[in-house]
Every structure is written in C-alpha cells, then in structure tokens.
Amino acid sequence: MDWLVKSEPDDYSFEDLAKAKKAVWDGVANPVAVKHLASMKKGDRIVVYHTGKERAAVGLGTVAGVDASDAKAPRVEIAAGRRLGASVSLDAIKASPLFASSPLVKMGRLSVVPLTPEQYAFLAG
Numbered sequence: 114m115d116w117l118v119k120s121e122p123d124d125y126s127f128e129d130l131a132k133a134k135k136a137v138w139d140g141v142a143n144p145v146a147v148k149h150l151a152s153m154k155k156g157d158r159i160v161v162y163h164t165g166k167e168r169a170a171v172g173l174g175t176v177a178g179v180d181a182s183d184a185k186a187p188r189v190e191i192a193a194g195r196r197l198g199a200s201v202s203l204d205a206i207k208a209s210p211l212f213a214s215s216p217l218v219k220m221g222r223l224s225v226v227p228l229t230p231e232q233y234a235f236l237a238g
Contacts, residue, residue: 115158115233116149117170117217117226118191122163127172130161131193135177138189141224145216149225151187153179159191160228160236169200170236201236211235 118138120126130136141147159174173194181187206212217226228236 114152114154115160115228115230116153116176117160117162117228117236119162119164119224119226121165122167123165126163127161127193127196130174130191131172131196133193135190135192138191139186143223145220146223146225147185147187149227150189151179151181151184152227153187153189155179158233158237159194160233163200167200168203170197170206171200172196173237197236198238201238206236209235 125136138150141150153176155176155178157176159176160170161172161174162170174191175194176189177192178190179187180189207218211229211232212218215226215228215232216223
C-alpha cells in the first residue's frame with residue numbers, strides 16, 4: 114500500500130527525517146488518519162508532504178515498523194528515502210485527474226492519506 118503523510122515543515126520537515134534516517138510518526142488525532150496509520154504495514158511506500166506555506170510533496174520513505182497495539186494511538190516508524198528531484202505542488206496535484214476523488218483534495222485537513230499506485234507514481238516522479 115502507498116501513503117501520503119503530511120507534516121508542517123517548521124515542526125518536522127523531510128530534511129529532519131532524512132537527517133534522523135528514521136522517525137516515529139505519531140501524534141495524529143483525526144480518527145480517519147489514525148485508522149490509516151494503524152492500517153500501515155512494514156514496507157509500505159510513503160510520500161512526505163509539507164503543509165503550511167509550502168503545500169507540496171517533497172520526499173519519499175517507507176514504513177519501517179508499526180505498533181498498532183493501541184488502536185487510538187498507533188506508532189509508525191518511517192524510514193527516510195530520497196528527496197524528490199522537484200516538489201509536487203498542491204496545485205499540480207489538484208490539476209491531475211488522478212486525484213479527482215482523493216481524500217488529499219477532498220479532505221484537505223486529513224494528515225494521512227492512502228494513495229493508489231498511479232498516484233504514488235505521479236508524486237514520486
């Protein structure tokens with residue numbers, strides 16, 4: 114499965130993840146986003162998206178481990194991959210028919226979003 118995770122770069126950026134190599138992705142409050150986190154499996158592909166002023170997909174990673182023993186607060190370890198050669202802006206995402214029914218554009222405040230393989234390929238370049 115493929116996923117997009119959002120982060121405010123002033124709080125925790127893709128560069129922070131790349132420097133740390135791995136990080137636990139937790140602290141998600143929205144029930145739908147929590148459900149998505151708990152659904153992740155080791156080896157799933159991740160796109161990291163910066164919110165705030167940037168509003169763009171910026172990097173890739175993988176799920177390195179999942180502890181979903183607490184269904185209300187799953188802890189997912191993400192391993193950093195590569196930074197995208199060119200960020201993919203929210204405007205470019207919205208302009209693509211691949212995302213017409215995606216929660217990424219339909220539910221803008223959702224911090225963890227499932228991606229189809231085609232959506233992942235579009236974002237990953």
